[in-house]
Amino acid sequence: MDLREVLSRSSLEAAPRLLGCYLVRQTPHGTIKVRIVETEAYHQDDPASHSFRGITKRTAPMFQAGGRLYIYFTYGMHYAINIVTGPAGRGEGVLIRAAEPLAGVKIMQTNRGIRDINKLTNGPGKLAQALGIFDTSLSGQILNKSSILLRPGEPLKDEEIVAAPRIGITKAADRPWRFYIKDNPFVSRV
DNA sequence: CCGGTGATGCCCT
């Protein structure tokens, strides 16, 4: 699977294809590696998307060409990581909702302030905290040229991917634009 | 185990 190809597609095409891929994060304390197990697609014609109302200072990265990070702050305390997809001007992104810890577990435990492996990265806010994302300074930066790298994973079979309604939104809540790896214990909710 | 709820600050109208 060619990641450049995936990131050039729409968020709806990219979101399921990012499952199984790896995020590698460089921190001052060492390297963290996780495997993406849950994603959600957002795009400009989607009332639930930050890009729905057009370009703003915060959402500008969503309107750039695929392959950048879009990181936002919400609920007064949480950060969330998105991977921008699609051509420039389209306002698309894939929220990384959950991942499986592979390396740098001790660093993530310190960042999260807990020990339980099963609760380290099973939610967007938890994942950002585990990876040491404590501000929005990475938003707009190009993946693989920043301290976060995206690497291809083993291809998944169609029957291993579940599509379901997205979580935590009120608008367009019926659209099945959340994707996760079936039976994976690190998915935020089943 | 589960549902309800308070925390907390930025963005955008």
Next chain:
DNA sequence: GGGCATCACCGGT
């Protein structure tokens, strides 16, 4: 000023 692409804790089972 309203509303969050959330989380952890609390109380009742």
